[in-house]
Amino acid sequence: MRKKIDSTVDEAIETLNMKDGPSRRRLIEGAGLFSATAAASALIAACSSSSSSSASPTGTSGTAAAAAGNFPTTPKWKFTFVNHVTDNSFFTPTQYGMADAAALLGLPTPAWTGALSTQPTNSTMLSAFQAAVTAGSPGIATTVVSATAFTAPINSALSAGIPVVTYNANGASDNPTNGLAYIGQELLVSGQEVGKRLASLMKKGDTAVGVIAQPGSLNIQPRLDGATQALEAAGMKVMFGNKGLDSGASATQEAQTIPQFIQANGSKIQGIFAVDGGSTALLGTTLQKNNLVGKVAAGGFDLEPQTLTAIKAGQLNFTIDQSPYLQGFLPVIYLYLFQLSGGLVSPPTTDTGLKFVVKGNADPYTATPSRYEGSTKNQVYIKHTGAISV
Numbered sequence: 374m375r376k377k378i379d380s381t382v383d384e385a386i387e388t389l390n391m392k393d394g395p396s397r398r399r400l401i402e403g404a405g406l407f408s409a410t411a412a413a414s415a416l417i418a419a420c421s422s423s424s425s426s427s428a429s430p431t432g433t434s435g436t437a438a439a440a441a442g443n444f445p446t447t448p449k450w451k452f453t454f455v456n457h458v459t460d461n462s463f464f465t466p467t468q469y470g471m472a473d474a475a476a477l478l479g480l481p482t483p484a485w486t487g488a489l490s491t492q493p494t495n496s497t498m499l500s501a502f503q504a505a506v507t508a509g510s511p512g513i514a515t516t517v518v519s520a521t522a523f524t525a526p527i528n529s530a531l532s533a534g535i536p537v538v539t540y541n542a543n544g545a546s547d548n549p550t551n552g553l554a555y556i557g558q559e560l561l562v563s564g565q566e567v568g569k570r571l572a573s574l575m576k577k578g579d580t581a582v583g584v585i586a587q588p589g590s591l592n593i594q595p596r597l598d599g600a601t602q603a604l605e606a607a608g609m610k611v612m613f614g615n616k617g618l619d620s621g622a623s624a625t626q627e628a629q630t631i632p633q634f635i636q637a638n639g640s641k642i643q644g645i646f647a648v649d650g651g652s653t654a655l656l657g658t659t660l661q662k663n664n665l666v667g668k669v670a671a672g673g674f675d676l677e678p679q680t681l682t683a684i685k686a687g688q689l690n691f692t693i694d695q696s697p698y699l700q701g702f703l704p705v706i707y708l709y710l711f712q713l714s715g716g717l718v719s720p721p722t723t724d725t726g727l728k729f730v731v732k733g734n735a736d737p738y739t740a741t742p743s744r745y746e747g748s749t750k751n752q753v754y755i756k757h758t759g760a761i762s763v
Contacts, residue, residue: 404683444713448509450480452708454701455502455541456678457494457518457592463650463675463697465747467541468655470701471514473744473752478709483514490623494590506530513537515552518591527551538720540700542592554712555719556703558695560592563727564599564648567672570691570729571600572607574670580610581644583671584631584652585617596648596674604644610620612642620652631655632662639665650675652680653692657683666699676730676738676746686734694738696725698745734762 415418417614451626454471456464468594472482486505488497498515499522505513506529513530517523517539528551530537537552544550546561571581581604583597594615601615612618620627631652635645647653653673658682660666672691673680684690730738 379422402405406498415480417677445480447713448511450695450709450712452480452483452512452705453501453505453510454483454485454512454704455505455513455515456488457498457516457590458485458490459485460489461651462677462747466698466745467701469744469747469750470698470703471705472680472701474702474705474709478705480705480709483705484510487516495519499523499526502526502530506533506535508534511712514540514556514704516540516542516592516706517544517550517552518542520548520591523550536708536716536720538707540704542590544591546595546598549556554707554722556707556720556723557700557725558727559724561599561673563602563693563695564596564601566599566645566727566729567596567648567674567693568600568603571646571670573608573673574620574690575644577608578610579643580612580641581646581670582612582619582634582638582642583617584645584647584649584656586620586627586649586652587622588616588619593648600646600648609644612638617648620647624651627651627655632659635659635663635665639669640662642669646671647673649673650677650680651676653689654679654683655684657688661686661688667724679746681730681738684730684732685739687732690731692730693700694726694728694730695748696728697747699723699725742761 405618415668452471452475458464468485471492472483475482484505486501488501495518498518502513502515502523503526506526509726513535515523515527515537523544527537531551531553538553538554539550540556541558542560543552543555543557549555575581583600585593585597587593597617598615601611604611618630620630632655645656645660647656653675654677656671656673660669660671671689672753673689674693674695675697676692676694679690680689684692703723703725711720738746741753741755742751743753743755744750
């Protein structure tokens with residue numbers, strides 16, 4: 374049964390027309406952040422106080438604190454990221470993003486924990502998650518690649534007053550997990566768009582195949598489901614259906630499985646797509662080696678250098694940018710603001726995007742190496758010129 378929140382708080386929330394979600398209730402109760410009256414007063418004050426002397430946040434003395442961003446002086450919160458594959462190159466810009474956000478706010482770089490590609494995913498992740506809870510982490514960002522395994526641990530963290538946001542993967546599409554907010558791509562929708570794009574390059578009745586590194590993993594399976602739905606709706610045949618070609622979780626497995634399949638079946642397919650970055654990166658060169666470029670429509674996900682090279686060479690028709698940098702940067706900002714405001718600034722669910730990268734718009738990704746797509750650790754200012762495409 375849900376604990377009752379003091380009527381004073383409920384009245385203040387209702388007065389301000391604010392939603393009092395169950396996650397926020399648990400956090401206010403578990404962390405002991407407010408008494409009932411103090412919580413209500415803070416809610417009212419947040420919306421009614423005037424900024425007569427300055428719009429900048431102030432410290433307890435009433436003068437602006439000399440902290441990063443001119444925010445009040447705060448504890449040096451070291452947040453924790455729990456990832457399902459900590460050694461995957463896709464998450465290089467994610468790690469740069471979390472480090473950059475922490476530096477901007479004057480915080481330590483968050484801990485980067487979770488599973489290696491050679492470890493069991495769920496059990497290793499949950500051990501890392503529980504370690505962060507036991508250590509009293511001020512905030513946790515985690516991927517959720519299982520439909521059920523993370524529900525109880527996240528509830529436990531929230532009840533202990535630890536804010537939790539999810540990124541990159543958020544559980545099953547029809548049953549998202551229970552963190553405060555999700556920062557990442559709408560995975561099923563992105564798969565549907567891939568299917569539509571691939572179908573537009575094929576003829577009705579043609580055969581396509583999807584490639585997936587870890588069937589069932591909820592950071593990529595929804596993409597395969599969505600793409601299969603869209604292709605079949607367009608009148609295409611899909612080999613293996615939404616099970617896809619299992620390319621294997623490791624780079625070594627992918628480098629064997631994909632070339633072997635295309636060499637054996639290239640003449641039987643007119644379209645191929647991959648739903649993970651590692652598999653996508655192998656498609657272009659493999660099609661080239663088998664003289665299938667222009668004969669087999671191809672696309673996938675993410676911005677691996679090999680993928681971008683294949684796009685520019687015309688070996689791949691498209692890939693998708695889902696902003697992995699933002700998936701590291703924004704969770705830090707959101708957890709910081711939650712802590713800074715005593716829970717009043719609750720994280721918003723944020724779609725980090727679905728941008729098709731094709732030969733015509735690939736140049737900005739390759740012209741200047743940057744942290745934003747992970748090609749260099751050096752921070753650079755890239756001056757934008759010309760029209761802005763969306």
